[in-house]
Amino acid sequence: MTRRRWLVALEIAVPVALVAAWWMSSSGSSSIYFPSLHQIMDRFWANWVETRFASDVLPSLKRLLIGYIVACVVGVGGGLVLGLSRIARRLTEPLVHFFRSIPSAALLPFAILLFGLGDAMKVFIIGFVSLWPILLNTTSGVDDTDEVVVQTTDVYRIKGPRRLFMVVLPAASPHIIAGMRTSLSLAIIVMIISEMVGSTNGIGYFTLQAQRGFAVADMWSGIVLLGLLGYIFNLAFTFTERRILRWYHASRAGAAAT
Numbered sequence: 001m002t003r004r005r006w007l008v009a010l011e012i013a014v015p016v017a018l019v020a021a022w023w024m025s026s027s028g029s030s031s032i033y034f035p036s037l038h039q040i041m042d043r044f045w046a047n048w049v050e051t052r053f054a055s056d057v058l059p060s061l062k063r064l065l066i067g068y069i070v071a072c073v074v075g076v077g078g079g080l081v082l083g084l085s086r087i088a089r090r091l092t093e094p095l096v097h098f099f100r101s102i103p104s105a106a107l108l109p110f111a112i113l114l115f116g117l118g119d120a121m122k123v124f125i126i127g128f129v130s131l132w133p134i135l136l137n138t139t140s141g142v143d144d145t146d147e148v149v150v151q152t153t154d155v156y157r158i159k160g161p162r163r164l165f166m167v168v169l170p171a172a173s174p175h176i177i178a179g180m181r182t183s184l185s186l187a188i189i190v191m192i193i194s195e196m197v198g199s200t201n202g203i204g205y206f207t208l209q210a211q212r213g214f215a216v217a218d219m220w221s222g223i224v225l226l227g228l229l230g231y232i233f234n235l236a237f238t239f240t241e242r243r244i245l246r247w248y249h250a251s252r253a254g255a256a257a258t
Contacts, residue, residue: 035217044221052206057225060191060202063119067126068187072180075131079138080164083172089139100132104190108197117198122191129190130183134176141175142168174248177241184237188230203229 019037026036048057082089082096107125115121145168153163169176195204207222 032214032216035220039217040220040224043217044224047206047218047221048225056201056203056206059119060195060204063122063194063202064126064187064191067123067191068130068184070123070127071130071183071187072134074127075134075179075183076138076176079135079172079176080142080168082135082139083142084168089143096132096135099128100136104129104186104193108194111194112198117200121198122194122202125194126187126190130187133182133186134179137175137179137182138172141172144175145171170247174245177245181234181237181241184233185230188226188233192226 023037026034027038029036082092104125107128111121111125115124149167149171153159153167158166191202192204192207195202196208199205203222203225207219207226210216210218210222
């Protein structure tokens, strides 16, 4: 068996073994705080498959995706401007570092005051917090474009949109993808925080209400769902990244081989 197949087998075997160990060790649990995995999975199916998928899961995913997409568009666009213009970067650098340093929880009172308790508040918080890793990574990626490549484009008079899409964006794409990956994790965290503070539906809202009502198995079902969503999003992002940056990984492998 090749090394790659061994790694894939381990990636599958380890979670399966941990779940099996959890199932067996908790099968006789009488603790109110740590119900058995069998109870948790019963509530998971009842909550997230049978009754609450449309009322709680879909609204959460909608807010997450809208806020994240807005952050990606603004972050990449703003990062390109700042990366290509040293003057713009110097003028905005203090503001960028000031805003990115504000904790997401500190913005919630302002967002609620500005947008109320609706979806706009949650989308704003998700987009705002997710913006900065993408913006900074895009700026860094554009600024780190190989000087030889830039000079070559000048010699061949490749300018404007052709230079942007054929040279700058491909060179910066590894940095951009890394920023997007970091932002996706932040977006999931902020989605849950915003739903716990001010919402009438969503995964975070349901999980907090279950905890307040001492429905511990329901609370654990929400935690399990969040873990699964994070894993699925990360898996999908990794798959997409490998397709988009196939040329980059191939060039690194070639360089390592030489």
